[in-house]
Amino acid sequence: MSRTLSILVDNKPGVLTRVTGLVARRGYNIESLAVSITEDSNRSCVTMVVDADEDVVHQVTKQLHKLINVYKVVDLTESDYVDRELVLFKVNADPSRRGEIVELVNIFRAKIVDVSQTSLTIEMTGTDDKLGAMERLLREYGIKEIIRSGKIAIPRG
Amino acid sequence: MSERNGMKMTGAQCLITALEDAGVTTLFGYPGGQAIDIYDALYDSKILHHVLVRHEQGATHAADGYARATGKVGTVLVTSGPGATNTVTGITNAYMDSVPIVVITGQVPTRVLGSDAFQECDTTGITLPVVKHSYLLKDPNEIARTVAEAYYIARTGRPGPVVIDVPSDVAQAQDIVYEFPADVKLASYKPTYRGNNKQVKQAVRALMEAGKPVIYAGGGVISSGAETELLKLVETLHIPVVATLMAKTCFPADNPYYLGMPGMHGARYANRALQESDLIIAVGTRFANRVTGRVTGFAPHAKIIHIDIDPAEIDKNKHADIPIVGDARLVLAAINEQLAKQDAQPRTAAWIQKIDELEDELPLSYADRGSVIQPERAIQLLDQLTCDGVDTIFTTDVGQHQMWASQYLASPRRPRTFISSGGAGTMGFGLPAAIGAQFGYPESRVICISGDGSLQMDIQEMATAYENSLPIKVLLLNNSVLGMVRQMQDLFHGKRFSQTTFTGNPDFVKLAEAFGWSGARVEDPALLEEALRGWLATEGPALLEVVISPEENVYPMVPSGATLDEELVEDATGKQEEEE
Numbered sequence: 074m075s076r077t078l079s080i081l082v083d084n085k086p087g088v089l090t091r092v093t094g095l096v097a098r099r100g101y102n103i104e105s106l107a108v109s110i111t112e113d114s115n116r117s118c119v120t121m122v123v124d125a126d127e128d129v130v131h132q133v134t135k136q137l138h139k140l141i142n143v144y145k146v147v148d149l150t151e152s153d154y155v156d157r158e159l160v161l162f163k164v165n166a167d168p169s170r171r172g173e174i175v176e177l178v179n180i181f182r183a184k185i186v187d188v189s190q191t192s193l194t195i196e197m198t199g200t201d202d203k204l205g206a207m208e209r210l211l212r213e214y215g216i217k218e219i220i221r222s223g224k225i226a227i228p229r230g
Numbered sequence: 231m232s233e234r235n236g237m238k239m240t241g242a243q244c245l246i247t248a249l250e251d252a253g254v255t256t257l258f259g260y261p262g263g264q265a266i267d268i269y270d271a272l273y274d275s276k277i278l279h280h281v282l283v284r285h286e287q288g289a290t291h292a293a294d295g296y297a298r299a300t301g302k303v304g305t306v307l308v309t310s311g312p313g314a315t316n317t318v319t320g321i322t323n324a325y326m327d328s329v330p331i332v333v334i335t336g337q338v339p340t341r342v343l344g345s346d347a348f349q350e351c352d353t354t355g356i357t358l359p360v361v362k363h364s365y366l367l368k369d370p371n372e373i374a375r376t377v378a379e380a381y382y383i384a385r386t387g388r389p390g391p392v393v394i395d396v397p398s399d400v401a402q403a404q405d406i407v408y409e410f411p412a413d414v415k416l417a418s419y420k421p422t423y424r425g426n427n428k429q430v431k432q433a434v435r436a437l438m439e440a441g442k443p444v445i446y447a448g449g450g451v452i453s454s455g456a457e458t459e460l461l462k463l464v465e466t467l468h469i470p471v472v473a474t475l476m477a478k479t480c481f482p483a484d485n486p487y488y489l490g491m492p493g494m495h496g497a498r499y500a501n502r503a504l505q506e507s508d509l510i511i512a513v514g515t516r517f518a519n520r521v522t523g524r525v526t527g528f529a530p531h532a533k534i535i536h537i538d539i540d541p542a543e544i545d546k547n548k549h550a551d552i553p554i555v556g557d558a559r560l561v562l563a564a565i566n567e568q569l570a571k572q573d574a575q576p577r578t579a580a581w582i583q584k585i586d587e588l589e590d591e592l593p594l595s596y597a598d599r600g601s602v603i604q605p606e607r608a609i610q611l612l613d614q615l616t617c618d619g620v621d622t623i624f625t626t627d628v629g630q631h632q633m634w635a636s637q638y639l640a641s642p643r644r645p646r647t648f649i650s651s652g653g654a655g656t657m658g659f660g661l662p663a664a665i666g667a668q669f670g671y672p673e674s675r676v677i678c679i680s681g682d683g684s685l686q687m688d689i690q691e692m693a694t695a696y697e698n699s700l701p702i703k704v705l706l707l708n709n710s711v712l713g714m715v716r717q718m719q720d721l722f723h724g725k726r727f728s729q730t731t732f733t734g735n736p737d738f739v740k741l742a743e744a745f746g747w748s749g750a751r752v753e754d755p756a757l758l759e760e761a762l763r764g765w766l767a768t769e770g771p772a773l774l775e776v777v778i779s780p781e782e783n784v785y786p787m788v789p790s791g792a793t794l795d796e797e798l799v800e801d802a803t804g805k806q807e808e809e810e
Contacts, residue, residue: 087358087366090355090358091358094358094359128545131545132542132545132546135541135542135544136542138542139540139541139542140363140418141362141363141383141416141419142418144417144418
């Protein structure tokens with residue numbers, strides 16, 4: 074099962090390696106990773122999604138706590154939180170089908186950020202479900218490329 | 231506050247001054263191009279005594295042995311590239327056994343970092359998984375604070391190794407204002423020392439209700455100095471104690487409640503006691519697989535109280551019913567205080583009687599074949615001969631000799647006098663660790679028990695011992711095979727002795743003499759005691775080679791993956807048989 078961890082760390086070189094190393098050491102893959110500075114420029118927040126058993130994540134969480142550069146680790150999976158991810162889809166769009174795609178983009182409240190002779194680039198933000206639904210619909214037109222930002226998450230309230 | 235605060239100096243001088251202010255007196259190292267400025271500043275120090283080793287791995291093990299013997303932080307200074315990579319085994323060893331050391335490595339200048347410059351390696355990257363913390367020191371103004379932090383982190387909480395990587399331009403920096411902090415405060419690092427009160431009370435209740443309790447003591451008892459509190463607990467409730475390899479010397483070996491070492495080569499009665507217990511009080515230990523056997527079959531009827539300073543150890547290998555995160559000494563003191571308040575009385579008489587029966591029924595024993603020296607007998611004799619009032623520190627290497635030493639050094643000794651590589655199992659640890667221990671205790675007798683495989687892994691450090699006039703005694707149990715692996719091949723791989731026999735070992739006596747040591751060899755069991763006496767009485771460093779049979783195995787043995795009551799034992803003829 075995928076679990077979402079939110080990790081508050083020092084904004085310093087090498088810290089990300091320490092954090093991800095603890096997951097890699099156990100032979101698990103990181104599904105998604107997003108890092109950036111927080112309201113305090115000395116601190117970064119790492120949002121990491123790992124597909125691993127609960128007890129593995131539990132152990133990793135405790136090991137993360139031990140890192141000198143880590144201030145706080147929260148396993149958001151079972152709490153109430155808001156998460157978002159940004160995706161860029163580049164889809165085949167010859168002029169005859171552009172209209173259909175634009176309609177989809179409007180329904181999903183996405184945005185077209187680049188247009189060429191043969192393709193459209195769509196920017197979309199949302200949860201996993203919503204992005205997945207869009208992806209399935211766009212497949213019909215032929216997706217040339219997908220880039221995802223990695224999930225970011227914040228507890229509610 | 232340091233009286234030198236506010237003075238202007240070079241980066242290298244800052245580093246050396248900070249080491250002095252951190253309380254360092256002895257360090258082990260090996261110079262090189264990128265560490266040359268640090269070594270230049272060291273030349274002026276009137277406080278630091280630098281021990282020049284022969285290999286950086288030796289320096290790291292020596293610092294480790296020094297730390298284990300003294301309880302202080304060990305210090306290593308080496309150069310970049312191979313100097314740094316040679317410390318990795320030693321750092322891993324210290325990490326696995328929670329030993330506080332600080333390793334300072336030279337590094338190429340910051341402007342060429344990452345360019346594959348001569349003798350460059352990514353030291354902080356390579357050591358990342360085996361350090362408690364590490365620093366790549368890029369700002370010379372941060373030197374003193376970094377050193378203060380490194381020593382603080384290494385020795386507090388669960389101790390461990392810290393690496394400081396120092397690029398040469400940082401060491402060369404001029405006019406740096408020295409500021410050594412009066413104390414270290416880290417917002418993200420606050421170890422828990424005091425156990426949660428509610429948990430302590432729960433543990434006390436469980437202790438007072440238990441009919442068949444066993445204390446399972448680990449290295450944390452020694453590193454926190456909890457020996458007296460542990461003894462007090464045992465005296466109050468009459469609970470038998472098993473102590474892991476790391477915890478040997480944490481409890482008086484002649485105390486009637488002491489059962490010795492559990493685990494793969496532990497005493498059978500110690501293992502049976504664990505398996506039959508209804509309550510295990512694990513103190514400063516991590517339920518290592520060498521102790522528990524197949525962990526799912528470990529102590530199946532026992533409730534577990536787990537006391538450890540590292541929250542990540544709780545539930546890692548074995549679920550704890552009553553976890554208490556905290557310092558072993560403080561938690562045991564809190565438990566003892568509660569027990570005293572409640573006027574707790576022992577209620578283990580029947581259990582102790584049962585264990586006494588187990589001790590009679592399943593003693594630790596060996597078959598004496600008469601014609602060759604039994605290694606067990608050599609250790610027993612050594613044990614007796616060193617109960618002569620001289621403070622003695624033992625170090626061991628890794629292998630069969632290590633297990634015989636742990637089984638048959640049975641006399642009571644003060645804490646921190648048995649130093650052995652546990653978690654990492656690093657062959658080559660014993661001799662440099664003995665050098666470190668001897669620097670920590672110049673007046674004590676330091677004995678390294680080794681094997682021919684292990685000794686040859688760091689044998690170059692015999693030169694370090696000679697050069698520093700260290701009267702270290704090496705007892706070499708020579709079977710000309712890699713005994714522990716050979717034993718596994720003998721028992722579990724159809725006697726296919728793949729690559730475990732040395733057919734061209736050196737003449738160890740001549741080798742010792744070449745290093746400036748005294749050397750002697752003994753093969754005849756009738757001459758063993760005399761040889762041991764002569765060797766112990768020798769002035770200066772001395773090696774005694776005791777020739778033993780390659781056939782000799784360590785028993786009892788719980789095979790890997792079996793539970794603690796499924797051990798292999800030796801029959802009267804010295805052959806192995808399986809207990810049903």
